[in-house]
Amino acid sequence: MPRPTNRRVFCRSIVLVTSTYLTITKTMLPKAPSQPIKSKAPTPTKLHSIDGNYVAVNGWVIPAKDLTQGKG
Amino acid sequence: MLYNFDLQKTIDKTYDVCIVGTGPAGITLARKLSKAGQSVILLEAGGLNYSDESQALYECESVGHDGWPQFTRLRYFGGTSNHWSGRCRPFDPSDFDKKIINGLPGWPIRHGDIEPYLEEAMDIVDLDRGQGFKTLHDELLDNNFYSDAFAHSPPTRFKEKYLPEIEQSKNIDCFYNANAIDLVLDRSHQVITKIKISNYKQHHTLVAANKFILCLGGIETPRFMLNCNNQIKSGIGNGNDMVGRCFMEHLNIPMGTFLYKDPDQYSKLQFYSDDQFCSINNVGKSNVTLSIIKQIKSYGRTKAIKNFFKKIACQMEIEDKVQFISDFKCPGMGAIGTLVEQSPNLDSRVSLSQKTDNFGQYKARFDWQISDYDRITIRHTAITIAKEFHKAGLGTVRLADFILDKNLEIQFGHHNHHMGTTRMSHSPKAGVVDHNAKVHGIDNLYIGGSSIFSTGGACNPTMPIIQLCLRLAQHLA
Numbered sequence: 044m045p046r047p048t049n050r051r052v053f054c055r056s057i058v059l060v061t062s063t064y065l066t067i068t069k070t071m072l073p074k075a076p077s078q079p080i081k082s083k084a085p086t087p088t089k090l091h092s093i094d095g096n097y098v099a100v101n102g103w104v105i106p107a108k109d110l111t112q113g114k115g
Numbered sequence: 116m117l118y119n120f121d122l123q124k125t126i127d128k129t130y131d132v133c134i135v136g137t138g139p140a141g142i143t144l145a146r147k148l149s150k151a152g153q154s155v156i157l158l159e160a161g162g163l164n165y166s167d168e169s170q171a172l173y174e175c176e177s178v179g180h181d182g183w184p185q186f187t188r189l190r191y192f193g194g195t196s197n198h199w200s201g202r203c204r205p206f207d208p209s210d211f212d213k214k215i216i217n218g219l220p221g222w223p224i225r226h227g228d229i230e231p232y233l234e235e236a237m238d239i240v241d242l243d244r245g246q247g248f249k250t251l252h253d254e255l256l257d258n259n260f261y262s263d264a265f266a267h268s269p270p271t272r273f274k275e276k277y278l279p280e281i282e283q284s285k286n287i288d289c290f291y292n293a294n295a296i297d298l299v300l301d302r303s304h305q306v307i308t309k310i311k312i313s314n315y316k317q318h319h320t321l322v323a324a325n326k327f328i329l330c331l332g333g334i335e336t337p338r339f340m341l342n343c344n345n346q347i348k349s350g351i352g353n354g355n356d357m358v359g360r361c362f363m364e365h366l367n368i369p370m371g372t373f374l375y376k377d378p379d380q381y382s383k384l385q386f387y388s389d390d391q392f393c394s395i396n397n398v399g400k401s402n403v404t405l406s407i408i409k410q411i412k413s414y415g416r417t418k419a420i421k422n423f424f425k426k427i428a429c430q431m432e433i434e435d436k437v438q439f440i441s442d443f444k445c446p447g448m449g450a451i452g453t454l455v456e457q458s459p460n461l462d463s464r465v466s467l468s469q470k471t472d473n474f475g476q477y478k479a480r481f482d483w484q485i486s487d488y489d490r491i492t493i494r495h496t497a498i499t500i501a502k503e504f505h506k507a508g509l510g511t512v513r514l515a516d517f518i519l520d521k522n523l524e525i526q527f528g529h530h531n532h533h534m535g536t537t538r539m540s541h542s543p544k545a546g547v548v549d550h551n552a553k554v555h556g557i558d559n560l561y562i563g564g565s566s567i568f569s570t571g572g573a574c575n576p577t578m579p580i581i582q583l584c585l586r587l588a589q590h591l592a
Contacts, residue, residue, distance in 0.1 A: 050183070054420060061427070091519040097502050102371060102513040104501035 117282045119162075120293040120314050129323040130156040130288070132591065133310055135295045135339075136330035138194025139577055140563035140584050142273050142281070143239060144328055147588035149286035156322060157281065157289040158312060161191030163274070168315055172294075175334065175479035176468040180527070182364060182483050184334050187531035192291055193274030195332070195531070196577070201270025203242060204263070204574035205233055205582075209390045210400075217460045217486055219361065222569040223541045223550045232585040236578050240268040241276075251385050256503045263387035263402055268577075296474050298327070298343045298351055298560070306558050307351075313474055326591060330563040330584075333362065333533025337465045337566065338479040340537070340547075340554075352537070352554040355544050359465035362483055363535040363571045366455040367528035370497045371514040373405055373449035373504065382407060384509070387573065388496060398492040399456035400573035403500050408448045451500075451512070454530055455493055456573045460486040465536050490525055494518055532576050534568040552587050563587055 091099040098107045131153040134141045145157045161169035173185040189197045208226040215221075234244050243266075250262040281289050290312070297311040299321065309321040329336050337359035341350035352358055375381065383406040393400055411425045429445035457463075463484040467477035498519075501512035517523040540546025543555035548567050554560040563584045565576040572579075 050181075054424070057424065058420075089516075093498055093502070093519075097505075099501075099514060099519050102516065102519065104498070104505060104512050104514060106505070 116284070116288050117278070118288065118290045120290045120312065121316065121318075123290065123320070124318075125320050126156070126288075126290070126322045128154070128156075128288070129325070130154045131324065132156075132326045132328065133322060133324035134158065134328045134330060134563075135310070136160075136194065136332070136335075136564070137192050137273070137289070137291075138330060138332065138564070139196050139239075139273055140580050141194070141328075141330035142277050143581050143584040144330065144563055144588050145281065145287050145289075146277065146284075147585060148592060149284050151588070151592035153286065153592065155287045156324060157287055158293045158295060158310075158322075159192050159289065159291040160294040162291050163192045163278075165189065165191050165197075172472055172474075173335070174472075175338075175481045176470060177481045177483075179463070179482035179484050182481065182529040182531075182533070184479075184481065184533065187529070188332055188334070188533075191274075192278065193272060196271065196273040199270050199577060200575075201240070201268035202265055202575045203237075203240060203268055203578040204248065204265040204402075205230075206572050206574060206579050207390070207400075209393075210570060210572040210574075216399075216458045216570070217488055219459045219461075219538075220540060220542075220545050220569070223539055229579065229582040229586055232582040233578075235585055236581040237266075239581055240271045240578060242266045242268055251383055252381065255384065255509060256386060256507050259389060259392040259499050259503055260386035260403070261389055263385045265385075265575075294474060295329075295331075295339060296342075296476060297345060300346050300351075300557075304347060305556065307560050315473070317474075326559045326561065328561045328563050328587070331566075332564060333536050333566045334465050334479050334481065336562060336564065337536040338467070338476075341467050342476045352547050352557055352560065354556055357538070357543070357545070357547050359536050360461050360463075361459035361535040361538050362463045362465055362481075362533070363457040363459060363568070364483065365530040365532045365571060365573065365575075366453065366457050366485065366489065366493065367530055368453045368455055368493050368497070369515060369526055369528070370403075370451045370453055370493075370518060371501075371512055373451060373510055373512040375407075375449065375510040376508060377510075378407070381509075386500065392499070396495055398495050399458055399489065401456065401492065401496045402454040402573045403496070404452040405504070406450055406452070408446050408450050410446055449510075453496075454573050454575075455489075455496065456571055458486055458488045458492070459535050459538065459570060460484065460488075462486075485525070485527065493525055493527070494521070530575075532565065532571065534565040534571045534576060537562050537566040539567045539569045551590050552583065561587060561591070 089101050133156045134145050135158045137159040145155050149155050169190045189195045211222045211226045248264040248266045250264045292314045293312045296313050298307050299309040301308050307327050309323050313319045340358050343351040385404045388401045466480045468480040470478045504512050517525050537547035539548050548562050552561050
């Protein structure tokens with residue numbers, strides 16, 4: 044039976060991979076921008092109907108009427 | 116008096132009571148029974164301080180959802196009180212309502228049976244009786260939830276506070292480095308006559324007492340009982356295969372995030388589901404906390420490593436993707452914390468592994484499972500709090516995908532509250548101990564601690580543990 048990976052083993056692997064990666068790429072990559080670059084691709088909207096009065100839009104729980112009537 | 120078992124060859128005295136374990140349960144029982152004039156032997160498996168040798172005995176084979184017991188419990192004098200957070204909240208009367216969940220009955224006792232011990236329990240953990248339990252804020256929601264009231268112990272470290280008293284007590288003989296490894300029954304198999312103990316150098320001896328109380332926590336108590344199988348093959352008190360069943364935790368659900376409408380008005384809100392909401396919807400109880408994260412926080416001995424990874428995840432904005440590893444919360448986020456009641460279910464259990472520890476005892480096989488009842492509780496609670504939060508004009512909640520999509524497996528973590536594995540019930544078919552915390556079928560074996568909880572409510576267990584131990588002490592004195 045293969046031994047399941049526990050959190051300690053997982054964390055050790057991450058430390059090794061991250062530190063190796065940072066060491067190798069430090070001089071190779073351009074300086075990171077001060078603000079994270081956001082993708083400009085539109086995010087798909089996930090719509091969940093909760094009940095007659097509320098919906099979740101990408102997880103945000105709002106009144107259903109805000110979708111149809113907008114919010115003043 | 117305090118003794119190092121490494122320096123003892125035999126213990127010849129027969130005690131009135133033998134208590135195994137020096138956490139809040141064991142120490143509370145020892146102090147109360149000694150004051151009632153009983154001679155007590157109090158056994159601690161670890162030393163007076165943390166050691167890897169003792170802690171390693173918590174290692175178990177985890178085959179279900181992992182609760183990391185070897186990192187969350189502490190195996191030395193004072194037990195897990197050496198690192199508890201100190202949050203206290205008493206059980207509600209409705210926690211003791213007669214109710215069948217997953218085919219299992221609730222508590223066989225009523226709230227009135229433990230309520231008289233509340234003030235004494237508050238004294239033990241240094242809470243101010245006059246101050247009582249307070250809310251963070253006024254009532255803000257109209258329906259289904261109310262502002263939760265609680266109190267914070269300093270937190271009381273039982274070793275620091277009570278070790279001097281135990282050292283000086285004439286009625287308590289406390290032995291450390293004394294691991295319980297077996298119970299000896301008489302011919303009838305209904306009375307425990309002796310307990311076998313061992314130090315780490317494999318020096319054994321037998322200790323005689325008239326009554327025995329196990330206070331080893333929600334995993335070690337059933338493991339010990341199942342390992343006591345020399346005279347009864349299925350283990351002590353396990354005639355109905357109930358020892359180790361119904362393991363419960365308080366579920367920590369990464370429910371989502373939120374935005375305040377007015378960020379300057381509140382820093383932290385805390386709500387509790389009301390009885391009507393739970394009853395009408397047939398769901399468990401829950402405590403929900405909404406707060407703005409000010410800085411990355413981690414706990415435990417590996418907090419530096421945890422902080423390192425959390426900072427990387429927050430900088431890379433991948434915290435949503437790595438929630439399965441740990442609870443990643445970044446500064447500025449509105450975090451929703453939960454302490455949700457898990458229902459008892461037979462499939463969530465502690466049994467014995469095939470692997471053994473240094474004493475030749477089988478290690479625990481830990482299989483933590485939630486039920487469909489819990490899934491309904493989690494989803495219904497999350498959606499309702501999101502709606503109520505918006506209705507009250509406090510802001511907007513963003514729920515995690517697994518809350519809204521029933522096809523996704525629910526993510527949950529632990530609160531280090533191990534409950535239910537020797538649950539209290541009238542019938543031996545539905546539990547391990549009776550209404551007096553006596554093991555069914557054994558005349559003089561009792562259990563103290565959260566393993567006897569029939570249901571866990573949504574309150575931190577230390578104070579109810581102490582209330583139940585005070586009640587047990589009164590019964591035995």
